[in-house]
Amino acid sequence: MPRKEPYALPNIISPANPVIFNPDACTGCNHCVEVCQVDVFIPNPEEKMPPVILHPDECWYCGCCATDCPNQAITFNWPVQQRAYWKDKATGKVLRDHQ
Amino acid sequence: MTKWHDLLDKYGKPTRWPYPIRYDEEQEIETDVLILGGGIAGCWAAISAARTGVTVALVEKADTIRSGAGGPGCDHWCVTPANPHSKVDPDDWAKRLVEHPVHAGDPPNGALPISYANGIGTQIQCREDWDTLLEMEQMGGKIRDTDDEYVGAEGRYDDKLMFSPRMSPNHATEVTVRVWGTTFKPALKKECQRLGVKIFDRVMVTNLLTEGGVQGARVIGAMGFNNRTGEFMVFRSKAAVLAMAGSNSLGFLNMELAGYNTFPGSRTKTGDGMAMAWRAGAELTLMEQTMPHGLGTGLKHTWYGGASDASFENIQQVDANGKKLPWPLQGWPDGGAMGPSPENRQKIIKGIQDGTYALPFFGDFPGMPEVERRATWKLMLGEESTTRNIINSYEKAGFDPSRHQLMNYFMIEGTSPSHWLTAGRGGPVVDWDLKSTLDGLYVAGEQMFSAGDHSYAASTGRYAGRKAAAYARQIGEGKISRDQILLEKARVYAPINRNDGIDWKELHAGIARTLQYWCSEFKTEPILNIGLDSLKEIQEVFVPRLYALDPHKLMRGIEDLSLLTHAQIVIHASLARKASSRALFFFRIDCPDIDPPEWNKFVTVKLENNKVKTGERALNYWGDMKANYEAHNKDYTGVYKRK
Numbered sequence: 001m002p003r004k005e006p007y008a009l010p011n012i013i014s015p016a017n018p019v020i021f022n023p024d025a026c027t028g029c030n031h032c033v034e035v036c037q038v039d040v041f042i043p044n045p046e047e048k049m050p051p052v053i054l055h056p057d058e059c060w061y062c063g064c065c066a067t068d069c070p071n072q073a074i075t076f077n078w079p080v081q082q083r084a085y086w087k088d089k090a091t092g093k094v095l096r097d098h099q
Numbered sequence: 100m101t102k103w104h105d106l107l108d109k110y111g112k113p114t115r116w117p118y119p120i121r122y123d124e125e126q127e128i129e130t131d132v133l134i135l136g137g138g139i140a141g142c143w144a145a146i147s148a149a150r151t152g153v154t155v156a157l158v159e160k161a162d163t164i165r166s167g168a169g170g171p172g173c174d175h176w177c178v179t180p181a182n183p184h185s186k187v188d189p190d191d192w193a194k195r196l197v198e199h200p201v202h203a204g205d206p207p208n209g210a211l212p213i214s215y216a217n218g219i220g221t222q223i224q225c226r227e228d229w230d231t232l233l234e235m236e237q238m239g240g241k242i243r244d245t246d247d248e249y250v251g252a253e254g255r256y257d258d259k260l261m262f263s264p265r266m267s268p269n270h271a272t273e274v275t276v277r278v279w280g281t282t283f284k285p286a287l288k289k290e291c292q293r294l295g296v297k298i299f300d301r302v303m304v305t306n307l308l309t310e311g312g313v314q315g316a317r318v319i320g321a322m323g324f325n326n327r328t329g330e331f332m333v334f335r336s337k338a339a340v341l342a343m344a345g346s347n348s349l350g351f352l353n354m355e356l357a358g359y360n361t362f363p364g365s366r367t368k369t370g371d372g373m374a375m376a377w378r379a380g381a382e383l384t385l386m387e388q389t390m391p392h393g394l395g396t397g398l399k400h401t402w403y404g405g406a407s408d409a410s411f412e413n414i415q416q417v418d419a420n421g422k423k424l425p426w427p428l429q430g431w432p433d434g435g436a437m438g439p440s441p442e443n444r445q446k447i448i449k450g451i452q453d454g455t456y457a458l459p460f461f462g463d464f465p466g467m468p469e470v471e472r473r474a475t476w477k478l479m480l481g482e483e484s485t486t487r488n489i490i491n492s493y494e495k496a497g498f499d500p501s502r503h504q505l506m507n508y509f510m511i512e513g514t515s516p517s518h519w520l521t522a523g524r525g526g527p528v529v530d531w532d533l534k535s536t537l538d539g540l541y542v543a544g545e546q547m548f549s550a551g552d553h554s555y556a557a558s559t560g561r562y563a564g565r566k567a568a569a570y571a572r573q574i575g576e577g578k579i580s581r582d583q584i585l586l587e588k589a590r591v592y593a594p595i596n597r598n599d600g601i602d603w604k605e606l607h608a609g610i611a612r613t614l615q616y617w618c619s620e621f622k623t624e625p626i627l628n629i630g631l632d633s634l635k636e637i638q639e640v641f642v643p644r645l646y647a648l649d650p651h652k653l654m655r656g657i658e659d660l661s662l663l664t665h666a667q668i669v670i671h672a673s674l675a676r677k678a679s680s681r682a683l684f685f686f687r688i689d690c691p692d693i694d695p696p697e698w699n700k701f702v703t704v705k706l707e708n709n710k711v712k713t714g715e716r717a718l719n720y721w722g723d724m725k726a727n728y729e730a731h732n733k734d735y736t737g738v739y740k741r742k
Contacts, residue, residue: 004108005108007107007108009104009107012102012104013355014355015355016102021101034162034164035162035164035165036161036162036165037160037161037162037165037166037167037170037365037366037367038161038366038367039161039301039326039327039651042117043117044101045106045110045114045115045117049101050101051101052101052102052103052105052106052114053101053102053103054102054103055651056102057354057355058354058366059366060365060366060485061485061488062165062170062171062365062484062485062488063171063485063487063488063491064165064170064171066488066491067171067281067487067488067491068165075492075495076488076491076492077492078492084489084493084496084498084505084506085459085506086461086493086498086503086504086505086506087461087503087504087506088502088503089463089465089466089502089503089504090502094459094506095497095503097492097493097496097498098496099492099495099496
């Protein structure tokens with residue numbers, strides 16, 4: 001990834017990415033903008049582009065945007081501290097959601 | 100991924116607010132019945148009112164298609180003793196529930212000495228929520244295994260209804276139906292639209308309108324603003340149904356980890372309904388009932404937090420070495436009991452300390468019969484409120500329930516409580532019409548005191564809607580006070596007329612901290628009074644500094660004002676109950692007797708001429724539940740016949 005020009009910006013709101021958009025599948029229909037209870041997203045200023053994540057700090061992880069996306073363009077993304085643990089019963093190894 | 104600073108990078112300046120700004124515009128809507136809150140209760144109220152032929156407007160802070168705690172989904176239709184497979188009589192079951200209340204999330208074996216259940220809501224639910232579920236099916240909601248995915252699962256009947264073990268040990272009752280609740284909310288919105296309900300999405304209701312603007316007078320509408328455009332909205336109505344639930348975040352300091360707080364409360368539950376009912380002069384009860392939050396709040400994981408755990412139906416809980424824990428299966432033998440009894444909890448803690456049980460614990464999905472595993476994983480988790488995420492995202496990450504045991508977070512973070520406090524069990528006093536103590540104001544769902552969950556919201560919403568419609572048909576319009584509207588506009592818009600000061604998050608944390616200090620499990624009159632003074636200081640010093648830069652942040656700021664009012668009500672109610680109560684998880688150091696008989700009653704609080712007035716109601720103030728239900732519902736016509 002190319003380095004970004006440093007500006008005097010406040011800290012990035014975190015967790016910042018409750019979902020990940022697949023830009024190839026997203027048509028910019030903004031259905032997710034409508035189903036979101038808390039307005040995490042706003043429409044992209046450019047048409048047919050994925051929405052902008054404006055209020056990630058308000059996401060309550062209900063997942064409706066991902067469930068209802070007509071193009072399956074949204075992947076749900078648990079914040080690091082909320083990644084689940086499970087254990088392989090056969091090997092006894094404890095595994096973690098490391099997508 | 101496009102974030103706000105990417106736009107800044109791209110355009111060299113922040114992009115414009117994406118919606119037109121209309122702070123100075125006002126829209127007036129006239130309707131017979133006004134529904135405040137478009138969650139499960141609100142949608143059902145709108146539908147049942149509209150079916151009687153009156154005009155209905157519904158106002159919702161989000162978009163009705165998925166809004167509310169039940170918007171994302173629901174897996175259990177609890178307490179439906181009138182279903183054809185039920186082995187209990189609805190009236191007997193209602194009586195039993197009121198005497199020994201059981202709620203999802205309640206402490207197990209909570210055989211409390213006194214019940215503060217809501218006899219009216221419970222009776223309505225027991226009589227009508229099977230009819231409500233059939234209407235849900237009629238609208239397109241899925242309530243049966245029509246695709247034959249779970250043939251052979253225990254509790255599945257020939258008519259393809261599937262029952263949950265909850266409250267049905269060894270099939271003794273069959274009162275909880277498993278449902279495909281992700282299909283419900285879009286179907287409810289569609290039915291509202293089909294019936295001509297005028298839906299106002301993205302509008303936050305901020306206050307009620309009363310006749311002549313007088314506190315305690317008939318409710319004749321409500322006011323609010325669009326949280327995208329800022330436009331002011333005035334709704335004139337003959338009857339209104341308050342269906343906004345309580346507040347989930349009253350005691351939460353941290354607003355950035357809302358993701359942990361994913362159950363049971365929608366992020367939009369901020370006590371707005373409670374605050375406006377109070378300001379209008381409605382009598383509220385059980386507002387003193389605050390307790391440690393049993394669910395995930397960001398500080399600790401606890402049961403059913405954002406990243407889930409293994410506390411799901413029919414799953415054996417085992418320790419790190421595969422040893423079975425003395426933990427209910429949440430299955431048929433134990434009637435779906437949701438956690439260990441207090442005795443077994445102590446046994447587990449002791450066992451962890453002496454090496455009998457090794458942490459961490461797991462839910463043994465692979466040990467389940469295949470069809471039961473699938474029913475629990477795919478149907479129950481796949482259809483429950485916010486847990487569809489879990490099956491989708493965990494499977495993508497490689498979780499396979501036939502091979503993997505899912506971690507149970509019980510005790511992994513120690514024994515301290517997760518987070519003080521939550522306040523959502525109180526609400527307006529209601530009568531057999533679900534009318535509050537104010538004429539024209541009806542109450543439904545989680546807005547009610549001692550409310551139940553999804554099916555309770557649905558059946559009481561449906562009931563309140565038809566009662567409100569009946570009232571609207573026989574009453575004229577009320578007289579609006581323009582002064583009341585102007586005062587509310589000044590209150591609501593004050594934060595956007597400032598561009599510096601304190602933001603909504605700081606104000607929110609300040610209110611939460613005040614409650615944590617001055618309304619904890621160690622209550623005395625002097626401590627509670629410091630709390631009231633502290634909240635007054637917030638109101639007088641810090642609220643006038645609240646600023647908001649756009650309609651969205653304005654909404655969050657006005658929500659804080661609801662929470663501030665809610666916090667004040669909680670402390671007034673805590674001062675009014677001069678006794679401790681285990682049943683209410685309410686402890687006064689200066690009144691140490693637990694549940695003394697003279698205090699086994701509902702304590703009520705309300706505003707009269709802006710002064711707090713306390714009162715009381717007998718524990719069974721609703722009288723004979725069966726007789727009164729029947730006396731008030733002679734015209735009940737059962738399941739709607741769709742034209």
